[in-house]
Amino acid sequence: MPNDYFAGIDVGSLSTEAVIVDSNKHLLSYSIVNTGINSSAAAEEALSEALQKAELPRNRIAKIIATGYGRAAVGAAHKRMTEITCHAAGAQQLFPEVRTVIDIGGQDSKVIHIGQDGQLVDFAMNDKCAAGTGRFLEIMAKRLEVKLEKLGDLALLAEKAVSISNTCTVFAESEVVSLVAQNHPIDEIIRGLHVAIVNRIWNQVQTVGVHGQVALTGGVALNRGVVNLLEEKLEQTLEIYSEPQIVGALGAAILASK
Amino acid sequence: MSLTGQLRYHFMKDIGAPALMGLQNITKKKRIRKPDPLFAPPLECTARLKEIMTRHYYLARFVPGAKPVAWVTSGAPVELLRSFGFYTIYPENHGSLVGAKKQGANMCAIAEGAGYSPDLCSYARIDLAHTLSGKTPAGRLPKPDILFAANNICQTIVYWFKAIAHHYDIPLILLDTPFNYSAINDGDIKYMVAQLQEMIPVLEQAAKKKFNYAEFQEIIGRARDTSLAWSDVLATMKNRPAPMTIFETFFHLAPIVSLRGLPVTYDYYQILLEELQQRVRQGIGAVTNERKRLMWDNIAIWYKVRDHSVQFAEQGMNFVTATYTNAWAETTVYMDVNNPFESMAKTYSLVILNNNLDYRLRLMERLIKEYQVDGLVIHSARSCKPYSVGQYDIKRKLRERLGIPAVVIDGDITDARAYSEEQTRTRLEAFFETMGD
Numbered sequence: 001m002p003n004d005y006f007a008g009i010d011v012g013s014l015s016t017e018a019v020i021v022d023s024n025k026h027l028l029s030y031s032i033v034n035t036g037i038n039s040s041a042a043a044e045e046a047l048s049e050a051l052q053k054a055e056l057p058r059n060r061i062a063k064i065i066a067t068g069y070g071r072a073a074v075g076a077a078h079k080r081m082t083e084i085t086c087h088a089a090g091a092q093q094l095f096p097e098v099r100t101v102i103d104i105g106g107q108d109s110k111v112i113h114i115g116q117d118g119q120l121v122d123f124a125m126n127d128k129c130a131a132g133t134g135r136f137l138e139i140m141a142k143r144l145e146v147k148l149e150k151l152g153d154l155a156l157l158a159e160k161a162v163s164i165s166n167t168c169t170v171f172a173e174s175e176v177v178s179l180v181a182q183n184h185p186i187d188e189i190i191r192g193l194h195v196a197i198v199n200r201i202w203n204q205v206q207t208v209g210v211h212g213q214v215a216l217t218g219g220v221a222l223n224r225g226v227v228n229l230l231e232e233k234l235e236q237t238l239e240i241y242s243e244p245q246i247v248g249a250l251g252a253a254i255l256a257s258k
Numbered sequence: 259m260s261l262t263g264q265l266r267y268h269f270m271k272d273i274g275a276p277a278l279m280g281l282q283n284i285t286k287k288k289r290i291r292k293p294d295p296l297f298a299p300p301l302e303c304t305a306r307l308k309e310i311m312t313r314h315y316y317l318a319r320f321v322p323g324a325k326p327v328a329w330v331t332s333g334a335p336v337e338l339l340r341s342f343g344f345y346t347i348y349p350e351n352h353g354s355l356v357g358a359k360k361q362g363a364n365m366c367a368i369a370e371g372a373g374y375s376p377d378l379c380s381y382a383r384i385d386l387a388h389t390l391s392g393k394t395p396a397g398r399l400p401k402p403d404i405l406f407a408a409n410n411i412c413q414t415i416v417y418w419f420k421a422i423a424h425h426y427d428i429p430l431i432l433l434d435t436p437f438n439y440s441a442i443n444d445g446d447i448k449y450m451v452a453q454l455q456e457m458i459p460v461l462e463q464a465a466k467k468k469f470n471y472a473e474f475q476e477i478i479g480r481a482r483d484t485s486l487a488w489s490d491v492l493a494t495m496k497n498r499p500a501p502m503t504i505f506e507t508f509f510h511l512a513p514i515v516s517l518r519g520l521p522v523t524y525d526y527y528q529i530l531l532e533e534l535q536q537r538v539r540q541g542i543g544a545v546t547n548e549r550k551r552l553m554w555d556n557i558a559i560w561y562k563v564r565d566h567s568v569q570f571a572e573q574g575m576n577f578v579t580a581t582y583t584n585a586w587a588e589t590t591v592y593m594d595v596n597n598p599f600e601s602m603a604k605t606y607s608l609v610i611l612n613n614n615l616d617y618r619l620r621l622m623e624r625l626i627k628e629y630q631v632d633g634l635v636i637h638s639a640r641s642c643k644p645y646s647v648g649q650y651d652i653k654r655k656l657r658e659r660l661g662i663p664a665v666v667i668d669g670d671i672t673d674a675r676a677y678s679e680e681q682t683r684t685r686l687e688a689f690f691e692t693m694g695d
């Protein structure tokens with residue numbers, strides 16, 4: 001068959017991913033670009049890059065499913081599905097035993113319960129505010145003049161955590177400023193921030209419940225501080241794919257291949 | 259009450275308002291609606307509903323000086339007031355009107371400017387904003403002579419009405435309904451009956467009218483019959499397809515909330531019921547392609563009712579029941595003409611918001627079964643803490659017991675600033691995906 005490749009595009013609030021799979025659901029290539037201000041341009045860029053890596057011309061893609069906040073802006077998509085369904089499908093493909101998926105992206109965090117036959121049973125999402133999402137950590141990294149990539153490791157090095165009482169991003173930011181002014185060690189403040197975000201996510205996890213093995217997806221899975229603290233709460237190790245940001249796009253590609 | 263005031267009110271009631279309504283009907287008939295393929299044609303009764311409610315708010319302007327005016331909470335035992343001839347205004351109903359007109363956020367901002375917290379219930383903020391500024395998109399509300407409240411819905415109402423009482427320097431009459439942590443007991447009933455009886459001399463003085471027991475009994479009887487008619491209206495939605503959507507009932511609810519105990523309300527539900535039964539006989543569904551049946555929990559998101567009804571109808575989903583609309587039917591059975599005070603205590607104490615979560619869970623379980631519900635949409639309303647607390651536990655329990663899928667959407671009853679369009683869309687679409695194609 002000439003057209004036996006499928007693509008998934010996940011246009012998130014911060015990053016856009018494209019994934020290409022073949023009809024056996026094998027991953028051929030992927031790309032990650034910044035979403036920026038123009039979602040449809042980001043989707044195009046991500047798709048072109050993935051096609052290039054796979055050395056495929058555009059017309060070999062039989063079906064494209066778009067997901068993520070910018071899914072409506074993907075003109076090339078044949079179908080649009082929510083991140084909930086796509087992250088569940090992606091995690092299922094990578095870790096068949098997983099029944100709970102936690103996705104922590106830039107502006108959202110979600111917890112998904114997958115049933116025995118892979119169907120969506122239940123989910124919870126954060127409310128309107130950015131507390132408990134990657135954006136929260138980004139803002140704090142900037143405020144503390146620490147590289148985002150280093151933030152999680154610094155949290156793990158700290159001996160204790162300073163308690164952060166506000167989960168509202170804006171209030172937490174000013175709280176951090178005053179903690180710095182009071183000469184609290186930076187790494188302890190950072191650990192405090194991680195504890196705050198993990199507590200917030202933990203509340204969400206509890207509304208859905210922990211079922212079977214748990215996967216963590218989204219960019220925040222790259223943060224070892226969050227991973228560690230979350231594993232402590234869960235009392236089990238998290239399944240994390242080497243490129244956690246592409247799981248949603250992978251799920252979309254898998255669904256397109258069905 | 260002045261003679262000129264009385265004359266003016268009766269002139270408007272008997273001649274002015276009917277003339278105005280007639281005029282409105284004539285102008286309305288010119289507008290031809292395009293049929294919407296998603297829905298059955300609008301219920302004929304809707305015109306009558308609008309007439310009743312417009313007339314009620316319109317006449318309210320001419321009431322001061324003619325009749326005593328009471329501002330009343332949705333859960334207050336209004337039957338007692340009716341026997342004294344009070345003209346009643348429901349700030350909560352007014353709040354929902356303002357919300358439906360998409361003016362909630364603007365009104366709330368006025369109250370916030372006066373120092374009220376954005377965390378305060380938006381019905382309260384809207385009412386306080388109106389009281390302080392005189393502004394409302396609903397025309398003009400008559401100044402109250404007394405306030406009449408029950409804390410069976412929340413404690414907010416107590417402090418909100420205290421602020422209004424202070425502003426106008428008028429009496430606040432409050433029925434304190436102890437929360438039912440478990441079954442209601444005799445002590446609670448005695449306590450409430452004593453309060454109701456204590457109210458009589460206060461009301462006699464405010465209305466300058468003696469209490470008439472026989473009249474009161476008649477009103478209790480009519481209120482009971484009206485509530486039963488409302489129950490019957492809701493029960494028509496047990497049919498497949500359901501002849502009405504819950505979004506419509508949110509509006510058809512207005513008379514039983516704010517004109518309860520009056521003959522016009524009883525008559526209205528008779529004609530509504532007849533029209534719905536006719537639809538059932540003809541097999542007409544309100545949503546033309548009723549594929550799935552849903553239940554709504556909590557008060558409506560007033561500024562989104564239209565959008566939501568379209569969004570769900572597009573999926574072939576119809577809301578056939580709601581804990582909210584059911585609240586005016588659920589305790590009807592307790593009303594008893596021969597035992598008015600005790601029965602009123604039970605009727606008003608046993609409502610959903612004055613009851614424990616276990617009660618709520620059992621109620622929802624029953625509705626899900628009776629109405630053959632496939633999925634549940636839970637509105638977590640920023641305004642209404644008593645309604646929104648415990649929703650995640652209820653959701654989990656219902657899934658465990660009945661395997662029913664559910665989604666929570668964060669929002670508010672009237673304050674659109676607490677609602678995120680994008681986030682809600684994602685949640686609802688994910689819910690549609692859960693429900694299968």
Ligand SMILES: Nc1ncnc2c1ncn2[C@@H]1O[C@H](COP(=O)(O)OP(=O)(O)OP(=O)(O)O)[C@@H](O)[C@H]1O
Pocket residue numbers: 011012013014015016068069104105106107108109133134135136137138148149150217218219220221222223245
């Ligand atoms: N190298 C890194 N180390 C640590 N954290 C990272 C790294 N890269 C990204 N992140 C975190 O991941 C977040 C972005 O995650 P992701 O790319 O999954 O978001 P998104 O899909 O665009 O957003 P959303 O799903 O909310 O719309 C950032 O806010 C940041 O906190």
Ligand code: SF4
Pocket residue numbers: 350379380381382411412413414415557611641642643644645671
């Ligand atoms: S919406 Fe809730 S908080 Fe507001 S008045 Fe009604 S019951 Fe009370």
Ligand SMILES: [Mg+2]
Pocket residue numbers: 010012013068083105106218248
């Ligand atoms: Mg994402």
